[in-house]
Amino acid sequence: MKTTCAYCGVGCGIKATVTGEREVAIAGDTEHPANRGKLCSKGTHLGETVGLEGRLLYPEITGRRASWDKAIRQVARTFAETIERHGPDSVAFYVSGQLLTEDYYVANKLMKGFIGSANIDTNSRLCMSSAVAGYTRAFGEDVVPATYEDIDEADLVVLVGSNTAWCHPVVYQRIMAARLLRGTQVVVIDPRRTETCEEADLHLQLRPGTDVALMNGLLAYCRDAGVLDEAFLAEHVATPDSFWSALGEGNDLWSTARTCDIAPVDLKRFFELFAATPRTVTLFSQGINQSIRGTDQVNAIVNVHLATGRIGKPGAAPFSITGQPNAMGGREVGGLASTLAAHRDFAPENVAEVKRFWAAPRVADKPGLKAVDLFRSIREGRVKALWVMATNPAVSLPDAAQVREALALCPFVVVSDCMADTDTSRFADVKLPAVGWGEKDGTVTNSERLISRQRALMAAPGEARPDWWIVTQVARAMGWRDAFGYENAADIYREHARLSAYRNEGRRKFDIGFHAAITNREYEAMEPVSWGGAPFSEGRFSTPDGKARLVAVEQRVLDERLPKWPLTLNTGRYRDQWHTMTRTGLSPRLSQHRREPLVEIHFRDAEEQGIGDGDLVRVATPQGESVFRAALSEGQRQGEIFTPIHWTDRQSSGGRTGLLPRPLVDPHSGQPGFKSTPARIEKLAVEWRGFLIAREVPEQVRADYFTKVRVGQGWLVELAGSGDPDAQLGNLLAGGQRIESLDRARGGWRAAVLDKGGRLSAALFVSRAGRLPDREWLITQLSAHETPSSVELLAGRPAIPQPDRGPIVCVCFDVGMKTIVQAIASQSLVSVEAVGKALSAGTNCGSCKPAIQRLIGETKEAAHA
Numbered sequence: 001m002k003t004t005c006a007y008c009g010v011g012c013g014i015k016a017t018v019t020g021e022r023e024v025a026i027a028g029d030t031e032h033p034a035n036r037g038k039l040c041s042k043g044t045h046l047g048e049t050v051g052l053e054g055r056l057l058y059p060e061i062t063g064r065r066a067s068w069d070k071a072i073r074q075v076a077r078t079f080a081e082t083i084e085r086h087g088p089d090s091v092a093f094y095v096s097g098q099l100l101t102e103d104y105y106v107a108n109k110l111m112k113g114f115i116g117s118a119n120i121d122t123n124s125r126l127c128m129s130s131a132v133a134g135y136t137r138a139f140g141e142d143v144v145p146a147t148y149e150d151i152d153e154a155d156l157v158v159l160v161g162s163n164t165a166w167c168h169p170v171v172y173q174r175i176m177a178a179r180l181l182r183g184t185q186v187v188v189i190d191p192r193r194t195e196t197c198e199e200a201d202l203h204l205q206l207r208p209g210t211d212v213a214l215m216n217g218l219l220a221y222c223r224d225a226g227v228l229d230e231a232f233l234a235e236h237v238a239t240p241d242s243f244w245s246a247l248g249e250g251n252d253l254w255s256t257a258r259t260c261d262i263a264p265v266d267l268k269r270f271f272e273l274f275a276a277t278p279r280t281v282t283l284f285s286q287g288i289n290q291s292i293r294g295t296d297q298v299n300a301i302v303n304v305h306l307a308t309g310r311i312g313k314p315g316a317a318p319f320s321i322t323g324q325p326n327a328m329g330g331r332e333v334g335g336l337a338s339t340l341a342a343h344r345d346f347a348p349e350n351v352a353e354v355k356r357f358w359a360a361p362r363v364a365d366k367p368g369l370k371a372v373d374l375f376r377s378i379r380e381g382r383v384k385a386l387w388v389m390a391t392n393p394a395v396s397l398p399d400a401a402q403v404r405e406a407l408a409l410c411p412f413v414v415v416s417d418c419m420a421d422t423d424t425s426r427f428a429d430v431k432l433p434a435v436g437w438g439e440k441d442g443t444v445t446n447s448e449r450l451i452s453r454q455r456a457l458m459a460a461p462g463e464a465r466p467d468w469w470i471v472t473q474v475a476r477a478m479g480w481r482d483a484f485g486y487e488n489a490a491d492i493y494r495e496h497a498r499l500s501a502y503r504n505e506g507r508r509k510f511d512i513g514f515h516a517a518i519t520n521r522e523y524e525a526m527e528p529v530s531w532g533g534a535p536f537s538e539g540r541f542s543t544p545d546g547k548a549r550l551v552a553v554e555q556r557v558l559d560e561r562l563p564k565w566p567l568t569l570n571t572g573r574y575r576d577q578w579h580t581m582t583r584t585g586l587s588p589r590l591s592q593h594r595r596e597p598l599v600e601i602h603f604r605d606a607e608e609q610g611i612g613d614g615d616l617v618r619v620a621t622p623q624g625e626s627v628f629r630a631a632l633s634e635g636q637r638q639g640e641i642f643t644p645i646h647w648t649d650r651q652s653s654g655g656r657t658g659l660l661p662r663p664l665v666d667p668h669s670g671q672p673g674f675k676s677t678p679a680r681i682e683k684l685a686v687e688w689r690g691f692l693i694a695r696e697v698p699e700q701v702r703a704d705y706f707t708k709v710r711v712g713q714g715w716l717v718e719l720a721g722s723g724d725p726d727a728q729l730g731n732l733l734a735g736g737q738r739i740e741s742l743d744r745a746r747g748g749w750r751a752a753v754l755d756k757g758g759r760l761s762a763a764l765f766v767s768r769a770g771r772l773p774d775r776e777w778l779i780t781q782l783s784a785h786e787t788p789s790s791v792e793l794l795a796g797r798p799a800i801p802q803p804d805r806g807p808i809v810c811v812c813f814d815v816g817m818k819t820i821v822q823a824i825a826s827q828s829l830v831s832v833e834a835v836g837k838a839l840s841a842g843t844n845c846g847s848c849k850p851a852i853q854r855l856i857g858e859t860k861e862a863a864h865a
């Protein structure tokens with residue numbers, strides 16, 4: 001069956017075959033225009049995540065199983081009473097880019113049209129709302145002016161604030177394919193040297209937060225070089241009076257290079273390349289959006305494209321790629337607190353129009369609370385009932401400790417989710433079981449405005465229900481039976497399509513009226529379909545006069561580094577994990593790439609603090625602190641550190657990046673600035689280190705530091721602490737035959753537990769001073785048919801040594817770093833393809849190709865040294 005990937009905004013098509021009870025075989029859909037058969041590591045291993053482990057299967061009220069009827073009545077009654085007593089703005093929904101468009105539509109309709117408040121915001125606020133605000137300022141409507149085909153046709157792709165190779169891997173592969181076919185040049189603009197830089201022609205490792213200066217400098221250069229499209233500007237763009245004179249101030253090449261801390265020669269090379277290449281796509285992502293100046297940064301990019309006429313033409317566009325599978329669908333229905341519905345804002349005529357269409361009693365007439373303000377309002381007692389759908393704000397919002405406090409203080413919290421235990425659902429009064437990927441049925445829209453079907457492959461487990469059904473039942477119980485009379489997802493999609501076309505008459509590009517009368521059968525068989533075509537190819541924008549806007553934006557003064565906070569913290573994603581790992585964390589293969597949360601730090605900063613590679617360190621910011629393992633990296637600029645966003649309380653005592661960023665937001669978009677928080681770092685003193693390998697996941701781990709991760713047939717728990725390890729770790733060894741050894745001189749403790757059949761069920765290794773064995777061989781022993789000898793088990797290695805593969809690089813074929821390096825050196829391999837031929841690495845999903853490219857470079861360098 002054809003469906004769409006659960007993860008990022010690339011929106012890859014999948015061919016899924018159910019092969020058994022909750023078993024699915026995954027292949028890329030060769031006919032899907034977004035990916036043409038390709039999948040990254042996350043999509044490829046989706047089949048490992050459809051089991052029922054950790055699922056919420058029944059409604060619960062205050063932790064006890066309840067009937068759907070009772071749970072729905074409880075939610076409806078509490079929301080109605082709260083509205084009655086405190087008004088519509090005393091309640092709120094916090095929803096998610098994981099919802100399908102149909103789910104989003106009914107949630108938005110209930111809040112904005114029937115409750116009468118715009119207090120519905122989404123976790124997409126955290127990933128792309130600056131792009132929404134920037135596009136709307138420039139084009140009059142939130143329209144992405146590009147498709148992936150523009151990448152195929154570009155001669156230059158500029159990647160700004162985007163680790164595309166990790167976060168949008170199939171788009172990255174498409175860029176690489178264009179590079180191979182037509183010699184497309186690639187420039188990466190990013191304060192970090194990431195794997196995206198491996199194949200780039202140029203990497204501008206700018207000072208964080210100076211993107212406006214860089215783009216203004218580029219625009220000034222283009223003007224001086226005579227490459228502005230004067231005819232396009234005159235006919236299709238409205239330019240503020242002082243725009244060009246303001247640009248004259250401090251935007252020459254030398255000043256720009258100084259502000260951005262880039263070598264002038266590199267900057268000049270980029271400016272010349274850009275000026276000489278009309279077919280340019282500038283692709284941007286979280287590095288641009290997740291900033292307190294995100295909207296200005298978006299407009300600085302859009303300005304350059306408008307002024308050079310590089311928009312509405314093949315291979316030329318400023319292209320924001322979204323992080324979530326249906327962030328775009330949420331934008332379309334109006335699931336952000338700052339929009340009303342179907343790309344309408346809160347202008348009185350729009351409110352009247354939507355009121356009429358929905359036959360609604362009271363449509364919200366002003367924007368609602370955006371994510372950060374919403375949780376602040378909850379903490380201050382102004383919002384008293386909250387419904388969280390398919391997201392985990394206790395982990396993902398900035399200043400997560402305050403978010404937890406808000407959830408604890410909120411008088412009534414409802415969480416609908418497919419997982420039973422999340423950091424957020426621990427605060428829920430009512431938990432409602434939602435269906436997950438493979439059970440859901442509806443539509444999603446990807447980064448390029450392509451609507452695809454997500455289809456149910458298997459029956460919903462337990463009493464799990466679709467999100468649209470849950471919202472519909474609550475709306476009916478609140479008294480709005482007729483307006484929420486949907487029988488299936490197709491009913492909702494038709495209404496959504498009709499609303500997009502209602503009194504549109506070309507005013508808004510978002511118009512899917514072509515599906516207003518789609519039948520259930522047609523909906524079932526629906527092929528991917530795009531809206532908007534090439535939206536600005538005729539030079540007509542969605543403003544009253546049809547002209548786009550150049551928006552004057554200035555580089556603001558950068559934050560001063562303070563002695564107490566000498567570093568700047570940047571945050572982001574790992575290649576093989578997704579958000580808070582509730583799904584990807586179930587996959588042993590995906591967990592191989594990064595098993596612990598690392599803080600990446602320049603080696604000189606580490607040296608100053610006496611931190612070595614692999615040490616545990618405490619990262620502190622004005623908001624909070626958390627513990628990570630240090631990874632020394634030349635990819636970091638000095639003075640800057642990087643941590644991943646994925647780890648939660650469920651998997652770790654540390655690694656909680658959400659605790660660290662400030663809750664500061666962009667004034668236009670409300671998007672938090674996750675990329676530059678003042679920070680400091682110090683080595684964490686621990687007296688012992690250790691690890692546990694076990695078939696069953698230990699619920700309670702009392703060590704000062706621990707992380708739990710899925711491996712083969714069990715779990716790996718990394719441990720560290722001070723004091724008596726026996727007292728802290730004794731509970732981790734399950735019952736069974738125990739083999740043990742103590743090394744009192746070096747404070748070592750090694751234990752293995754065998755089950756009744758004599759097979760290894762757990763192994764614990766602790767050391768105060770000595771080395772710990774490699775984990776890989778022990779992990780394989782959890783599923784081995786023959787139990788090794790006691791001596792081997794307590795040594796943590798086989799009697800006959802096995803080759804050390806090193807950390808896994810290719811998760812599809814289990815190929816380790818050391819294996820690749822040895823093959824490169826011994827077989828003189830000079831290309832990723834040659835490594836693929838020799839070891840198969842990189843020949844399936846291709847997500848590890850940039851890593852292999854890096855290893856080829858490093859091995860070559862080492863050989864010449």
Ligand code: SF4
Pocket residue numbers: 005006007008009010011012035038039040041042043044168169170171
């Ligand atoms: S790039 Fe990967 S995660 Fe994103 S949609 Fe495609 S397969 Fe899924």
